[in-house]
Amino acid sequence: MSARLRNLNPYELHKYLVNVYSLNTKGSTTRLKRDTSRDRTDLDVIRENHKFLWEDDDVADTWEKQLAKKYHDKLFKEYCICDLSRYKENKVALRWRIEKEVVLGKGQFQCGNKQCNDSQELKSWEVNFAYTEDGEKKNALVKLRLCPDCSAKLNYKSKKREVKRLKKSQKKKKHKNESSGDESDCEGPKTPPLDVPAEPSTSKGQMQASEDIEESLWKKGVQETEEKSREEEFEEYLEELLL
Structure with missing residues (x-):
């Protein structure tokens, strides 16, 4: 026995001999491997805590939920990607798009079916997506x-339900009809067009009244507006800000 082992107490010598025996026997090193059955990656955590839609009152009170919500915030929720492999069973799987799919135009300029390019x-559809999450049945209206x-x-x-876009000409026509309808409701009696001569008035009283009005306007002239000082303009500006 070496001098190093002679200096060990009985307990330390026992541990040393057991370790040497465990490492030198056939197949004994497998017992030194760490148990990885309970290990979880970030993807596993996201799958366990993922939600299709996060409501305003949902609280991420654990780090697992915070990670899942952070992943959810990075998704693009305008159009969905679907899986139609079980369409005959009336079962459609839906998920939001990731950044790579948005860059490629998948789901918007390419077919939203993950197995079709x-x-x-292409047509836009509104789908009432019914799914089960956390033991609850939920619905969400999404576009494909x-x-x-x-x-x-x-x-x-x-x-x-198919979502159709109006053409520019239809939009302009609709807007024109709405604006013309608003004007007809609020405007008074229409004046005759400029190219149609108005009926001549034979009343001398009306002619005299119009001449008096024109003469008064010429005598009155243009009213001069008083210019405000710089301090008065600055005070009015501050009063508008503080309102």
């Missing part, structure tokens, strides 16, 4: 952009 004749074939799959059993 068609970009011709799909090609004709995928649109037929989406409407296999139930017709969804």
